[in-house]
Amino acid sequence: MSGMVSFTVNGTPVTAPTEGDEALLFHLRNRLGLTAARFGCGQEQCGACIVQIDGQPRYACGTSVAALEGCAVTTPEALSGDPVGQALIQAFAAETAGQCGYCLAGILISAHALLSASPQPSQDQIIAALDRHLCRCGANGAILRAIRRAADTLAEATA
């Protein structure tokens, strides 16, 4: 099953061979040099690899590149380029939301999808959006505070 597939990554067109059935995570890291989405388990169990596909958070470790025809992939590298992403990055820095930071890329992506869809999420909505992410450093509390803070900043900006 050889052929080519075309999609975009952070707005840039990409073509990739379907042969080998490469997982998106490895494609991003090794072929496109985008290293922020991270390998944690390769089993859709930790959330470290999560990216957005057409705006939805998806496991890059479990998504085959071959299935991406026409899709728009957004990786953590693109977050600094839009207002929601910027608000999140600033809020995470202000709250020191993270210790080692390994889990953060995926968490930021999920938080970005959440705030883009519901700018004023309830605490339960935030928790639900993050529940597939693991953080072993125990930075969870600060991460929740940071997402709340980003939502508040965005609300003030549009008020």
Next chain:
Amino acid sequence: MNAAPAPALPKSLQDNPALGQWLSLATPGRVAITPGKVELGQGIATALAQIAAEELDLPLSRIDAQPVDTDLSANEGLTAGSQSVEISGASLRLAAAQARAALLDAAAARLGADTASLTCDDGTILREGAATGLDFWALAADLDWQQPVTGQIEPKPVAALRLVGTSAPRADLMPKATQGGFIHDLTLPDMLHARVIRQPVRLARLAEVDQAWLARRHPGLSVIRKGDFLALTGDDEYQLHSAHLEAEFFTRWDDPAQPWHPTATPPETAIMAAEPPVNAANRRLTARYSRQSIAHGSIGPSCALAQWLDGRLTVWTHSQGIFPLRAVIARTLGLAPADVRVIHADGSGCYGHNGADDAALDAAIVAMERPGRPIRLQWSREDELSRGPVGAAMSATIEAALDGDDRVASWRMSVTSAPHAQRPGFGGFANLTSAEALDPSSRPLQVEDLPQAAGGGASRNAVAIYDLPGQDVRVRLDAESPVRTSSLRALGAHLNVYAIESAMDELAALAGADPLRFRLRHLSDPRCRAVLEQAAQMAGWPGPDGEGEGRSMGLGVARYKNKSAWLAAVAQVSVDESIRVERLWLAVDAGRLINPEGARSQIEGGALQSLSWTTKEGIALVDGRIPPLDWDSYPILRFSELPQIETRFIIDPAHPPLGAGEAAQGPVAAAIGNAVARALGARLRDLPLTRERMMQTLLEE
């Protein structure tokens, strides 16, 4: 200059006396600091930069914390045991203070001025407040960088501190989160990927590799086989990853010739000895508490890079101890230590001796077989959870009795534990899994505990902080453990404090006393009393509840290592279908804080990790071995299980800083255990406190 009587120098300064081993002004406008403590995700690089900037009167932005490198950095041994800021910070502080004084002296010599008339601001030298045209970098060449740091130059007094004690932001965090910066993200030109196929059990013999099958299914990969060490290499990491998952289809292993058996079981050690009580009191407690092995569970699996080029081996690793690791790698591969350079790169959060060192040797072995090419080797999730060193399984039995005045009259605690200290080089053994695969005779033949002076391992916090007459404490190492155990955050303190604090609650119940009052009755250490009372006050102790009502508070307190930070915890739990920790209140005395926000995040992180260990984690061995694990079979705390946490510090600026990163592990476990016991009206003594354990205990009652 201010000559004080020479205080005892910190150990790191005794080992690395030269000023130039700590900092350098080689780049104009920049100060490179080169301490030997590594970033483990705890923010130490920021805390050390704050200290240097403070003493040199520089803004934080001028300080560059250099990657720790055996060719360039001070040799400070391991970064472990919460002592990084205590030891490394104290050393760097004295070095920076001396550098500042020497620079002012050098300026005075050039200007023909009195040193006392000179000050500095952002690196420029001022005379009576006026510019002199000199700066640190112009003067750097005048200094003898080999001069020993004597400790004679007094650092700034506490009252003059401007940066230390503030919550400087972590400059490294967000770039890492949105770009790269972990060892996993390093790429070198012409890099070759590698995976190790691990022995299914220690000392298993590699019987067969079906290379033909592999070549058909994964053309492009190649095999490295040396003894029982087996690795695959390839240019395409995804192909390698896929092949690794299929290892069972092309490898066959034989059981070890003999079951795992180290040769020497060390005798029981008396940490504190007392005569057995004479008159048998009528109210007594005998209780045994335990935990299973615990996985480190870093979110990023271990990773290393290595390159063998022109007779020199360079290894990039997220090890906690690059100098000891260099020695073991050199010995294992038959190289001179000078021919091995080990460079630290940041890994995923590190909570002790995990697979980092193993991965470094793995990569080094592969690099020797593929000369010239940089090798990048990464572990699988399963290997990370199941094949790295794990935290030691332990049990502690406490026998105690009350006298007629409801005071503890006797207290005997005996601890049995797998080893907590099997780091590379300890006891003269490699203690690396691939060293055993290359040569089974390199396995450790005896085990020992960390000495008490280092805080002990199995014995850590086994001595209760209370005034207990006849306190008798004994520790026995279980040398039979077939599982590779080593240092995990807080070592024995997690279970020991859990046991002591559970027993204190059980004794309080025998005495019909409130657990807080019962503790205070036995507690003369003023700083310990202060944190305990503070935590109780924050929580509104004892809460509105009654025994066995389904929602309760519990408390736990300890001074980490009996010589570091004090921490008291109150937990509120609810128990119905399952056990849920709803709230945690923490009161901490860690002396003066270098970076309050950093300290808080370390303590709260430790508290959540302890909550996870205590309520969810434990490895059940299958046929004496760790089964393959993933995040489904080894679950850890999730966002939906998060309690509300409130932390308060008790700060007396006159008290020097004390490591706090591990202080929460024991007290939080104890607070949860005690809260669960009250809520349930029955006590679960064996960790983890899972729903299954709860049901079992209730059935047995």
